[in-house]
Amino acid sequence: xxxETKSGTGRTRAQGRTRxxxxxxxxxxxxxxxxxxxxxxxxxxxxxxxxxxxIGVGIVTTPWVLTGVRAFADRRRLLAAEWxxxxxxxxxxxxPEGANPWARTFGMLRDPATWRDICWLPVDMTAGFVTALxxxxxxxxPLEGFAIGAGLWRVLPxxxxxxxxxxTGQTSxxxxxxxxxxxxxxxxxxxxxxxxxHFRLTGAILGSGRGELAERVxxxxxxxxxxxxxxxxxxxxxxxxxxxxxxxxxxxxGLDLGxxxxxxxxxxxxxxxLLARTRQSSADALTELRDLVRGIHPPVLAERGLGDAVRxxxxxxxxxxxxxxxxxxxxxxxxxVESAAYFAVSEILTNAVKHSGADRIWVDVHGAExxxxxxxxxxxxxxxVIGAGSGLAGVERRLGTFxxxxxxxxxxxxxxxxxxxxxxxxx
Amino acid sequence: MRVVLAEDxxxxxxxxxxxxxxxxxxxxxxxxxxxxxxxxxxxLEPDVAVVDVRLPPTLTDEGLQCALExxxxxxxxxxxxxxxxxxxxxxxxLLADGSGGVxYLLKDRVFDAEQFVDAVRRVASGGTAMDPQVIQQxxxxxxxxxxxxxxxxxxxLEVLELMAQGRTNAAIAGKLVVTERAIxxxxxxxxxxxxxxxSDDDNRRVLAVLAYLDHGR
Numbered sequence: 113x114x115x116e117t118k119s120g121t122g123r124t125r126a127q128g129r130t131r132x133x134x135x136x137x138x139x140x141x142x143x144x145x146x147x148x149x150x151x152x153x154x155x156x157x158x159x160x161x162x163x164x165x166x167i168g169v170g171i172v173t174t175p176w177v178l179t180g181v182r183a184f185a186d187r188r189r190l191l192a193a194e195w196x197x198x199x200x201x202x203x204x205x206x207x208p209e210g211a212n213p214w215a216r217t218f219g220m221l222r223d224p225a226t227w228r229d230i231c232w233l234p235v236d237m238t239a240g241f242v243t244a245l246x247x248x249x250x251x252x253x254p255l256e257g258f259a260i261g262a263g264l265w266r267v268l269p270x271x272x273x274x275x276x277x278x279x280t281g282q283t284s285x286x287x288x289x290x291x292x293x294x295x296x297x298x299x300x301x302x303x304x305x306x307x308x309x310h311f312r313l314t315g316a317i318l319g320s321g322r323g324e325l326a327e328r329v330x331x332x333x334x335x336x337x338x339x340x341x342x343x344x345x346x347x348x349x350x351x352x353x354x355x356x357x358x359x360x361x362x363x364x365x366g367l368d369l370g371x372x373x374x375x376x377x378x379x380x381x382x383x384x385x386l387l388a389r390t391r392q393s394s395a396d397a398l399t400e401l402r403d404l405v406r407g408i409h410p411p412v413l414a415e416r417g418l419g420d421a422v423r424x425x426x427x428x429x430x431x432x433x434x435x436x437x438x439x440x441x442x443x444x445x446x447x448x449v450e451s452a453a454y455f456a457v458s459e460i461l462t463n464a465v466k467h468s469g470a471d472r473i474w475v476d477v478h479g480a481e482x483x484x485x486x487x488x489x490x491x492x493x494x495x496x497v498i499g500a501g502s503g504l505a506g507v508e509r510r511l512g513t514f515x516x517x518x519x520x521x522x523x524x525x526x527x528x529x530x531x532x533x534x535x536x537x538x539x
Numbered sequence: 540m541r542v543v544l545a546e547d548x549x550x551x552x553x554x555x556x557x558x559x560x561x562x563x564x565x566x567x568x569x570x571x572x573x574x575x576x577x578x579x580x581x582x583l584e585p586d587v588a589v590v591d592v593r594l595p596p597t598l599t600d601e602g603l604q605c606a607l608e609x610x611x612x613x614x615x616x617x618x619x620x621x622x623x624x625x626x627x628x629x630x631x632x633l634l635a636d637g638s639g640g641v642x643y644l645l646k647d648r649v650f651d652a653e654q655f656v657d658a659v660r661r662v663a664s665g666g667t668a669m670d671p672q673v674i675q676q677x678x679x680x681x682x683x684x685x686x687x688x689x690x691x692x693x694x695x696l697e698v699l700e701l702m703a704q705g706r707t708n709a710a711i712a713g714k715l716v717v718t719e720r721a722i723x724x725x726x727x728x729x730x731x732x733x734x735x736x737x738s739d740d741d742n743r744r745v746l747a748v749l750a751y752l753d754h755g756r
Contacts, residue, residue, distance in 0.1 A: 330723075391650055394650070395647050395650060398646075398647050400576075402623060402624055405624070411593075411622075411623065411624045411626075412624075414598075414599065414630065415592070415593060415599040415600040415603075416599065416600060416628075420628060422626070423628055424626045426630055427626070427627040427631075427676075428626075428627070428676065429680075430679060430680070431680075432680055432681070473708040487632065535737055
């Protein structure tokens with residue numbers, strides 16, 4: 113019994129390792145194919161655009177190009193966290209909203225993180241490409257060796273080189289297979305390491321170096337200011353809504369009650385009529401308060417937590433979109449994180465419903481390893497961007513307070529996939 | 540008719556006790572926390588429970604959980620849930636066992652004493668009382684994608700909405716100021732157009748309509 117169990121786990125472990133290597137190989141291949149053209153394109157555009165700044169054209173193009181570069185780097189940051197377990201902090205200085213191209217261009221160019229991005233691109237298209245490709249080649253190359261050993265040598269030209277083995281007949285073909293086996297053994301150990309090395313390299317350059325602490329302090333200062341600004345604006349809005357809405361209605365109710373008191377004797381019919389109106393006013397006041405409460409902290413979120421709150425949100429969408437919600441949360445996040453995540457999902461869903469024309473949306477809420485990760489995918493027409501004035505920029509700023517990251521993948525024609533990740537403890 | 544009432548705000552609890560007593564109900568217990576409610580429901584076996592969703596000590600959906608728990612222990616035990624806000628999610632959970640005897644209303648509905656008391660009585664007798672807001676949300680979602688719903692006349696839609704709230708033919712007739720026979724004809728049409736199974740039982744009919752609106756069955 114115990115032996116069976118042992119061999120069972122042994123096999124599972126071997127299977128697990130094979131799966132790891134296969135997964136690393138596929139991911140390496142994907143990375144290699146994306147990193148080379150992506151990095152070359154981003155680098156060329158960035159260099160050209162910055163070179164054109166003195167003649168003016170660059171001032172218009174640079175913010176766009178650099179935003180693209182940041183999106184490319186963000187994508188890699190997400191992959192680094194997901195595939196390699198390497199966390200690369202995102203430390204761009206937030207740009208003032210509604211800034212003109214001039215201010216945007218120079219704001220971005222003054223940001224050391226921009227220059228780290230640009231330095232990273234050439235490294236990514238060389239060393240990054242090689243490490244990613246090796247991750248894929250190491251486990252795949254031995255397959256050729258085995259094929260040669262098994263008889264493929266017959267159709268190959270005489271003197272074909274497999275590694276350092278020159279294949280001339282069955283014996284040397286077997287040597288080639290042996291070499292393949294050795295490489296495969298090495299690959300089992302090396303492939304996952306190489307993939308991690310790729311992300312470490314990315315992290316070493318993209319992550320801020322010497323001034324890391326100073327940078328961190330600056331980012332914290334800015335995100336704190338954003339948070340304070342947002343909450344002050346929020347409070348002002350609530351004050352205004354209360355003042356113009358519920359408060360005014362209650363004053364009207366009080367007035368009407370006074371009138372009713374006076375009419376009770378003289379004109380009971382009129383009093384009854386007024387009474388109905390008063391009741392309506394108080395009902396309206398309640399409705400307004402309810403809407404206001406939903407905007408401050410949705411009741412379901414307080415009562416049930418993020419998972420059910422997102423489910424309830426999906427049920428409340430006014431249009432017939434099929435929303436699939438999958439929740440995998442071992443516990444509840446802190447209230448401020450829950451609330452930020454909820455409003456982010458709400459904004460993204462609203463965006464999707466309003467602009468994408470999607471008829472299906474998938475929401476995946478997942479919490480593990482000290483991170484909350486939410487993915488919203490729709491099958492709409494795509495083309496969503498994080499830009500000034502778009503709801504997504506607001507979401508990004510809100511998440512920034514919690515060191516959260518937002519990534520948007522939305523090619524024209526769709527689908528749109530918005531991913532956010534917030535570091536937090538679940539309890 | 541014996542009622543167990545659970546509401547943590549003193550003013551509202553007091554008001555509800557007086558309202559229900561004035562309409563001939565007997566208040567078996569008026570409690571303010573979840574554990575007290577659980578105990579009262581298990582020991583007193585009331586004819587109907589009127590429960591606030593949010594109760595101490597957790598101030599989460601403790602009341603709803605107690606109500607669902609009590610219905611699991613005593614299937615079909617009539618529960619009317621009150622809340623400051625309505626969520627389809629909760630309505631769905633309450634209706635899930637398909638046995639009726641549930642109500643889910645906004646607290647504002649107590650303003651209209653007659654209708655509220657009518658809803659309590661209906662739930663106590665195994666019927667359903669769904670808040671108009673829940674039904675409105677369901678209808679507006681379904682209406683945008685549902686062919687069969689488009690074939691209903693405006694009048695039939697009106698009847699469908701009232702029926703989904705849990706009202707009987709007589710009540711609907713009263714509300715729309717027409718005869719009960721006319722309403723019966725409308726309901727027959729609605730059931731035919733939505734291809735739902737016709738049932739003489741009022742409660743089963745309401746549950747069928749709600750299930751249709753929620754899941755398209």
